[in-house]
Every structure is written in C-alpha cells, then in structure tokens.
Amino acid sequence: MPVVLVGANVKNKANFLPVAWFTVAAHTPPKVAVALNKAHYTNQGIKENGTFSVCIPSEDMIEATDFCGLFSGHKTNKSTVFDIFYGELKTAPMITKCPVTLECKLDKVIDNGSNEMFIGDVTSTFTEEKYLTNGTIDLKKTRPFILSLDDRNYHTLGKQKAKAWNIGKNYKP
Amino acid sequence: MPVVLVGANVKNKANFLPVAWFTVAAHTPPKVAVALNKAHYTNQGIKENGTFSVCIPSEDMIEATDFCGLFSGHKTNKSTVFDIFYGELKTAPMITKCPVTLECKLDKVIDNGSNEMFIGDVTSTFTEEKYLTNGTIDLKKTRPFILSLDDRNYHTLGKQKAKAWNIGKNYKP
Numbered sequence: 449m450p451v452v453l454v455g456a457n458v459k460n461k462a463n464f465l466p467v468a469w470f471t472v473a474a475h476t477p478p479k480v481a482v483a484l485n486k487a488h489y490t491n492q493g494i495k496e497n498g499t500f501s502v503c504i505p506s507e508d509m510i511e512a513t514d515f516c517g518l519f520s521g522h523k524t525n526k527s528t529v530f531d532i533f534y535g536e537l538k539t540a541p542m543i544t545k546c547p548v549t550l551e552c553k554l555d556k557v558i559d560n561g562s563n564e565m566f567i568g569d570v571t572s573t574f575t576e577e578k579y580l581t582n583g584t585i586d587l588k589k590t591r592p593f594i595l596s597l598d599d600r601n602y603h604t605l606g607k608q609k610a611k612a613w614n615i616g617k618n619y620k621p
Numbered sequence: 622m623p624v625v626l627v628g629a630n631v632k633n634k635a636n637f638l639p640v641a642w643f644t645v646a647a648h649t650p651p652k653v654a655v656a657l658n659k660a661h662y663t664n665q666g667i668k669e670n671g672t673f674s675v676c677i678p679s680e681d682m683i684e685a686t687d688f689c690g691l692f693s694g695h696k697t698n699k700s701t702v703f704d705i706f707y708g709e710l711k712t713a714p715m716i717t718k719c720p721v722t723l724e725c726k727l728d729k730v731i732d733n734g735s736n737e738m739f740i741g742d743v744t745s746t747f748t749e750e751k752y753l754t755n756g757t758i759d760l761k762k763t764r765p766f767i768l769s770l771d772d773r774n775y776h777t778l779g780k781q782k783a784k785a786w787n788i789g790k791n792y793k794p
Contacts, residue, residue: 616687
C-alpha cells in the first residue's frame with residue numbers, strides 16, 4: 449500500500465496521520481477514501497471541519513512520516529513537524545514538501561467496525577512542475593514509498609516493468 | 622497502487638477484473654474495499670451472488686492480469702484464463718496461482734458517482750507455506766506489482782528501505 453499522510457485540523461491545530469489504507473474511490477467526480485481506526489485523533493478533526501487532506505510524501509520524508517505514526521495527536525502537537533499551507537477549504541492542512549497533495553471535502557463516513565472510512569471529494573490537487581514529465585506526475589520524481597503491513601517495512605517503488613493496458617494484448621490464455 | 626484481480630461469478634461463470642483502487646477497510650472484523658467503475662461486467666456478478674474475491678497476482682502474472690483489463694467480460698469469456706478454485710462461499714472464484722487470495726462476503730455497496738465501492742468481509746485468506754517467512758507473508762516471495770495510473774505503467778516493488786513504527790523514533794521535528 450502507498451503511504452499517505454492524512455491532514456486534519458483538530459481543535460484548530462494541524463495534525464497528520466500516516467495511513468496505508470487509502471484508495472481512489474471514484475473517477476468522476478474525483479473521490480478518495482481513507483480507512484482510519486476509530487481511536488485516531490484525526491477522525492474528530494475530519495468530522496469537526498468536514499475537510500481533510502491526503503499528502504503523498506517522498507522517500508526522503510520517511511523518518512518524519514514514521515514519527516507522525518508513532519506519536520498520537522492526543523499527546524503530541526504535530527502542527528510544527530512540517531511547513532504547511534491551506535487551500536480554498538481553509539481547514540485542510542497540507543504539507544508544502546509533499547510532491548502531491550489532495551485537498552478534500554468530506555462526502556461520507558462509513559462505519560466498518562474498528563475503522564471508519566472517510567470518503568472525500570477532491571476539490572484541489574497540488575503539485576509542482578518539477579514532478580511532472582510530459583504533463584503527468586512522474587513517480588521517478590515524486591518517489592512515493594510503500595508499507596508492507598505484514599512485516600512492518602517501508603519499501604521504495606521498484607523498476608518500471610511493463611506498460612499497462614498494453615502488455616496483455618498478445619497474451620493467449 | 623497494488624494491482625489485484627477481483628473475481629466474481631457473473632451468470633454462473635468466473636470473471637476477473639484487474640483493479641488498482643483497492644484498500645483494506647477495517648482491521649476488526651477484517652474488511653476490504655474495491656472501487657469499480659459502474660460499467661464493469663464484474664459489478665453485476667458481485668450483486669448477484671453477494672460474494673467476490675481479491676486475488677493478489679505476482680510479477681510473473683503481469684501479462685495475464687493486463688489481458689483481463691483489456692477485454693471486458695461483456696464480450697470475452699475469462700473463466701478459462703486461470704486455474705481457479707472456490708471456497709466456502711461457493712460463488713467467489715479464486716486464482717490458484719495467486720500467492721494470496723481473499724474470499725469475501727459483500728457487506729455494503731457505496732455509490733460514489735462513476736464508481737461503486739464494494740466493501741466485503743474477508744471470510745477466508747489463502748496462501749502457501751512457500752510465501753511465508755516466520756509465519757508472515759513475505760513480499761520478496763509473493764512479488765506483487767504496482768500500477769502507476771498517471772503514466773500507465775506497472776512497477777515492481779523496490780528495496781526494503783526502513784522499519785515502520787521505528788525509523789521515526791529519534792526524529793526531531
């Protein structure tokens with residue numbers, strides 16, 4: 449799973465939680481979903497403001513990201529871990545250093561037992577020219593990292609192996 | 622995003638769709654979620670039977686996986702692409718060759734515009750001894766692959782970079 453930092457203002461202070469249980473939920477309108485354990489401090493902030501962010505860190509932010517997962521916002525003020533900015537929604541804190549950030553307006557909360565799923569409409573996406581190749585986000589430049597939950601390791605992204613919607617064209621089952 | 626094959630019986634025939642919009646939805650009880658475009662053939666099968674599978678292919682299955690994404694079950698019979706088996710739920714087809722497969726009972730369908738999110742309870746998980754190290758699934762052995770949607774490339778998993786819930790212990794913000 450890719451590691452993202454979910455940002456939310458809790459009691460008017462920015463807080464960030466690393467999350468691997470993240471997915472795009474819809475193409476049109478663009479929506480994302482994150483599944484957070486109900487005990488997390490972040491959840492109340494998302495409900496308070498109806499907004500959150502999904503910030504995709506790069507490999508060189510592994511330590512800071514892991515720090516945010518080790519210490520809960522209940523006890524640790526994480527508003528100064530990163531240089532942050534706010535967008536149009538005003539209450540979804542985003543991390544300046546993250547190559548890609550999504551600003552989200554809460555659409556639904558789904559109760560799944562131990563976890564709540566927050567589904568949000570992506571209202572803005574932020575990136576920089578330097579992370580693009582031919583107008584699209586280039587993972588060789590953004591260098592996201594991946595969590596293997598079973599053995600609790602962060603992995604880098606490996607080699608480009610094949611073109612999707614292409615390599616299977618001549619496959620004979 | 623990791624690439625998974627979602628399996629469902631549609632009109633009593635096994636069908637498989639590669640999906641990158643997949644996440645774990647809850648720890649307890651264990652649930653997963655997949656976000657499928659409403660146009661997909663697979664959706665009707667999941668609704669018909671109230672069951673589906675999530676099969677995690679390895680790198681050497683990239684071609685067959687991509688084939689399943691190129692040709693819709695509306696026109697192509699994909700029931701013979703893989704050697705398959707069924708579990709307790711009887712109607713969720715699973716791929717024998719996939720290192721890890723999850724058998725799921727449909728819990729909820731969430732309408733997200735262009736896409737439907739199917740949330741399922743994981744009733745069984747199948748793997749083999751040869752994919753484990755010290756009792757946990759070893760990604761060096763299962764070798765999942767990843768889709769970069771923006772540039773439509775499949776990537777391998779890269780190097781183990783750091784221990785999670787550990788490397789951030791001494792981080793000073």
